[in-house]
Amino acid sequence: MLFFTQCFGAVLDLIHLRFQHYKAKRVFSAAGQLVCVVNPTHSLKYAPTRCAAVQASTEQGILPPCHHHEAVHDPQLVPCMCPLFSCPWEGHLEVVVSHLRQTHRINILQGAEIVFLATDMHLPAPTDWIIMHSCLGHQFLLVLRKQEKYEGHPQFFATMMLIGTPTQADNFTYRLELNRNQRRLKWEATPRSILECVDSVISDGDCLVLNTSLAQLFSDNGSLAIGIAITTSKVHSSEAEI
């Protein structure tokens, strides 16, 4: 009897380990689509210590050297301020990706269509879920932010930024799609350039906006799946508008 109990315990342990393994895998494929599990990051706007640490790393020369705003006047240098956190880092557009990966540990995914699976939606605002998306020869940044625009009423804001210039961004269209519980919500727009501030895009509400109850309807077990697709064609701008 004791043998069977021990065997049963061992099987349970194996199942638990297997579950932990799957949970730990940050990228997996489901139904032919690349699904990226994105864990939340508390906004560092209110955590000057980490910003200070980032600054210290920059000063130690671990990251590319900072370029000050005066660089705007030099056509060879593009001022590029990291749009996330209150990070004082600045650099060329070409090194933004390595900065985001190395300093902010943001994952980068390949593919024209991916699913962004944001976990722990219940966490209090402000919280960010961020991923980079490499597609059509460019890198994009998807930001999902939980923020209290109106005190006591957190909302979710999702937008896509091109790690490139506004002129380059004009050549793309991104689509964010939520689909669950007999509801479907699609947002299509031209991505903004990372040279524009993500905070202003969100404060203007020129992005996909979800209130908490709608986010709950679209989420499954505390995770929100957002389908992402990027195209180069400007189909919807040329179509006759309704």
Add this chain to the structure above:
Amino acid sequence: MLFFTQCFGAVLDLIHLRFQHYKAKRVFSAAGQLVCVVNPTHSLKYAPTRCAAVQASTEQGILPPCHHHEAVHDPQLVPCMCPLFSCPWEGHLEVVVSHLRQTHRINILQGAEIVFLATDMHLPAPTDWIIMHSCLGHQFLLVLRKQEKYEGHPQFFATMMLIGTPTQADNFTYRLELNRNQRRLKWEATPRSILECVDSVISDGDCLVLNTSLAQLFSDNGSLAIGIAITTSKVHSSEAEI
């Protein structure tokens, strides 16, 4: 010279009259789609006088007689409270359409796909834009409401209700689509039954929600065009969810 001046004046008058005529026409066809111009109605929640007038009309027998809530217990009688305004009217589901047309002067349109063109979006909240839509053998009610859920921050809420039971409503899917300024927003869901309260659908935010800045981006000259389509197939519920 005086003759020419008078002729010119007459031509101007004719142009003005023609313009007024077009403006007054509430339904017209553009680009093959039926476009319905919907003027705003200030929410009567705060105007007990009109509600009292409606009540008076009902009492005078102009409208179908009221059925009190006790009718719920009789399976032959469906309690049907008008979801708009604070109208105390109640009646059978079959007479809701005539009540809405006669008392609240709400237009009814035919067609599987129509464009709802809400005018004067700048008007202060609370304001409603309402239309009935006859399609696939049923009548639907589209409600666009401007409301201040958070004081000083008006938002727009759009939803579609079936003038029928919740079981009937489950057989349909409605789509609301906004398309302008290189942005597209689509909302698809199962319509709610008119037996459920439109106020609770809106307060839950289980509908298309737009903040003021996004509504401005989608509107043209103070009018917001919402493409509406209704289908019977439950395509999106049977599809693999992302």
